[in-house]
Amino acid sequence: MNLRRALRAEWTKFWSVRSTTLALLAMVLLTLGLSTLAASLSHSDAYEGPITYDQLHFVHEPMTGDGTLTARVASQKATGAWAKAGIMVKASPTAGAPYVALMVTPAHGVRLIADATTELAGTATTAPRWLQLTRSGQTFTGAESADGSSWRTVGTVTVADLPTRAWAGLFVASPPTDVPFALQGRTGTVSRYLQLGEANFDHVTVAVASAGAAPPADAWRDSDVTPPPHQRGAPKPGPEAIINIDLLPGGSTRDGNGTFTVTGSGDLGRAGIGGVSLAGPTDLVRQSLVGAQLGIIGAVVLGVLFITSEYRTGTIGATLAASPRRGHVLAAKTAVLTGVVFVVGLLPGFAVALFSPALERRNGYRPPVFPDPPTVTDPVVLRAIIGTAAFLALIAAFSLAVGVILRGTASAVMLLLALLVVVPIVASGTSDAANTWIRRATPFAGLSIQQTMDVPSETVIGPWAGLAVLCAYTGVALTAGFWLLLRRDA
Known part of the structure; x- marks a missing residue:
């Protein structure tokens, strides 16, 4: 029997046996x-609390009517990628008071x-960097310069609620950061770690359009801008409230040359603005494809039955x-099995990728x-969907090989379900080190192909490296099955 006839025979067997279908x-x-x-029940409470920061150290003086605020940020301490130092006009x-701010950051x-x-x-x-804010009514134009002579416009914005008399000056903010740690094989992050930011300013001027309205030279004042602390027993603040973290007290000094040194902590912006991130990175694509972890059961049973049913019936x-060439039998079974599982496995992947974003948005992931998340046509999403189908196909082939080795349906299924389902569940709830090892060095590593972003708490191996681990296990198992098929089975 040649390979083509073997493929045709195994194709017929696959669809004629009720248990495999x-x-x-x-x-x-x-x-x-x-x-x-998972998409229906997953929920984020990120919108149940504040999502806005307005905490910083502000050195200010009054500014009435139209005018221009100019300063050079001579230097800035890089306490984080989104540390902020710049100029501001604030009600x-x-x-929570209306404002417009122009700033420099160490990385953005x-x-x-x-x-x-x-x-x-x-x-x-x-x-x-030189910074400049020019007010005309409720319209503000921000500009930047390398030398203070040639200016480049950053943009123009309108702040409708800013009163005629406002406060203009310098500010520094240093957002809380996440610090990674590793202890006895366990990794994680210590979040909300505060550092005191610092910046030096010179060439600071507040020029107003109205004659005689310029503030006196000693009008500068310091303020740690922060909301009042939440009172015990008071209702939990809603999304429109300002986030309140424990600021490190800021301050400022001014030398005889008009150079300001300003220190401060906190942050300025809103979730999605100014680098503010209130939730750790969440791989929503991978989250929507979590069903493959249960689909393993069907792939295991299918792969085992495709061979052990013949041992059980004596066929x-x-x-x-x-077939004098027994390798053709195993190759044909493997090709038919993996081909069918791969094609059919694409269906739930594309289905959940289409409907799960709407469910996730409804549950707070918006x-x-x-x-x-990227759309279904994005290359990383396609890789995750197609890779999930490939994962199930490889699990089926691995199960087929184990079925050849053990020849018993019950023993093979029990062994595989213990390895691929029970052990990962137990390890994830008992030992971080064991969980990491299982997700990196067992056939379960193949699920890493679903990753579409780097999430430190979840990423233990790269997508392709994880799939390669599963391919290696499958290759070794099929080789062992082929060897036994040649020497043992009559």
């Missing part, structure tokens, strides 16, 4: 069912933010007698706290 259907339903359930030195260049609702990006430069002897 039922196992295939179970794989699809389990995959689709768990993914639907009052209190958290120049930014213009208005009232935590608008963000415009300037050049990707760091200090030293394996006739199959091997009809902008600005959570960016919209």
